[in-house]
Every structure is written in C-alpha cells, then in structure tokens.
Amino acid sequence: MARVEGKVALITGGASGIGLSSAQLLAKEGAKVVIGDFNLEGAKEAVKAIEKDGGVASAIFLDASVEESIKEAVEFTVNTYGKIDILFNNVGLTNLKKDLDVVNMDLDEWDRLMNVNMKSVLLGSRFAIPYMQKAGGGSIINTASMAGFASDAIRTAYGASKAAVVHLTSYIATQYGKDRIRCNAVAPGLILTPAAEQNLPKEVQDIFLKYNALPYNGEPEDIGYTVLFLASDESKYITGQTIKVEGGHYIGNPSIGDFNDFMKKAQA
Numbered sequence: 001m002a003r004v005e006g007k008v009a010l011i012t013g014g015a016s017g018i019g020l021s022s023a024q025l026l027a028k029e030g031a032k033v034v035i036g037d038f039n040l041e042g043a044k045e046a047v048k049a050i051e052k053d054g055g056v057a058s059a060i061f062l063d064a065s066v067e068e069s070i071k072e073a074v075e076f077t078v079n080t081y082g083k084i085d086i087l088f089n090n091v092g093l094t095n096l097k098k099d100l101d102v103v104n105m106d107l108d109e110w111d112r113l114m115n116v117n118m119k120s121v122l123l124g125s126r127f128a129i130p131y132m133q134k135a136g137g138g139s140i141i142n143t144a145s146m147a148g149f150a151s152d153a154i155r156t157a158y159g160a161s162k163a164a165v166v167h168l169t170s171y172i173a174t175q176y177g178k179d180r181i182r183c184n185a186v187a188p189g190l191i192l193t194p195a196a197e198q199n200l201p202k203e204v205q206d207i208f209l210k211y212n213a214l215p216y217n218g219e220p221e222d223i224g225y226t227v228l229f230l231a232s233d234e235s236k237y238i239t240g241q242t243i244k245v246e247g248g249h250y251i252g253n254p255s256i257g258d259f260n261d262f263m264k265k266a267q268a
C-alpha cells in the first residue's frame, strides 16, 4: 500500500520549492492533495503535473496573511475531499532589505513576517483541528527553519518567527495529542529551491557547502521526504518534534576550521 493512501492533505505555499515537492510526493504516495498558494497559476500548474502522473489534486488561491483565506482553504479541502488528515503549514517569508538587525529593522516588516510566518501556522491549525478531532486524528506539519535555532546578522524577524513555529509545534502537539492529532515541524537548512537559487549567488551557496558535514546542499525533496514521513502513519509515535534537515551544517564546533589549522601547524 502507498505510504499515505486514502489521506487528504492541504499544503500552503505548495506551488513552488519545498511545498511543491511535498505535494508531489504526498500525491505519488496516495494522498489527495490541495495546493493553496498566493500564486494560483503556479498552483494550477502543479495540479496538472500531479494529475499527469496519475495523482489527485486541486488548487485554491490562498493568502496566508489573511485569516479568512486560510479558513476558506481548509473548508475547501474538506468540501472537496470529505476530510483533512494532513495539514502542511509551509508558507514563510523573509525580506533581506527590510528584515535587518534589531536596531535597524523595519517594524512594519516585523509585523508582516510574524503574521505570515507564525500566525498562519496558528490559524491553519486552529481551523483544521476541529475537523481532525471529528475524524479521529490527523498530522500537522509546520515549516520552521534552522534560522529558528542559529542567529544571524540580519533576518531577526524571520529567525524569531521560526523559533516561535518550533515552540507552537510542541504546544499543538501537547494540546491535541489525546485526539490523536500529531504536530511536528521540519527545520530546513539551505535548500536549493528555485527562489533560493535565484536569490543566493553561487559564492553564498558555496559558503553553506563549505560548512556542511555532507558534501552537497539540500534539495526540495530532502524536505519533501521528511514531510511525507511525518504525514504518514510510519511516524505515529512522533509528536511535538522538530526534525532538522540541514546536511549537518550546524552540528560541528564552529571553531573546527581554526582548530584544524592549529593542529596542522602543530604537527608540521
């Protein structure tokens, strides 16, 4: 049997990158998939590609910054396919020009990013949970980020909002576990989505690569397969967790490079 056979999933931000890969993998493994995205044309393209591969999918316009729009996407999912077993709260944004350090960051941008990155997770969950309770369970998966664990020179709002997503994940898991609703997050490191490839020059991608334990950068399906696992019953005893998918970028002692140089000199 396919890994999520018979389940119904809503994926926010499913027209591109991590959301798209997750939608494709969930559909391939038997789920009926609703792709909610700001980019409706992109969502429709994704549906066509899934259908071409024999999957079942629908698209809906979704603005994750608007409460009513999130509610509509959840209701559309239930009205179209009869239930919602899997909610992937994946939309998240940053802004390298306005989301700066604490002193210089634009406060309107702070509010916007908190709203889109954090509150949309709360709202998606809030609207889906009553349906999941009625159906006897479900799996909520949130996209956090390694920026929620490791601080940076800029992107203060992004990092703080993603740290909040990590903790919100465990709150949801704690509050609804007895209803058999699991909630987990995935925290990507650098993932070469089309947007990341476009925004990050090769030199920056190479800096990430240099500090990865593995000799390559991440691809959307590295997150997609993690989402598939968390969505499936294979992970039925896992809840409240955030799985870091980051190529071992953050596991080593940050001074390891200097330490290696020191050892080489000492041995010479």
Ligand SMILES: NC(=O)c1ccc[n+]([C@@H]2O[C@H](COP(=O)([O-])OP(=O)(O)OC[C@H]3O[C@@H](n4cnc5c(N)ncnc54)[C@H](O)[C@@H]3O)[C@@H](O)[C@H]2O)c1
Residues within 6 Å of the ligand: 012, 013, 014, 015, 016, 017, 018, 019, 036, 037, 038, 039, 042, 062, 063, 064, 065, 090, 091, 092, 093, 116, 143, 144, 145, 146, 187, 188, 189, 190, 191, 192, 193, 194, 195, 196
């Ligand atoms: N790519 C990475 O390196 C990386 C690393 C860590 C975390 N993340 C997180 O992964 C998630 C997906 O990122 P991605 O790299 O796949 O991005 P992406 O730009 O490839 O895809 C994001 C999708 O979300 C849609 N979207 C944007 N704003 C929206 C809104 N307000 N309402 C509805 N849809 C909206 C876009 O149209 C797009 O289809 C985000 O939460 C991001 O913070 C990405």
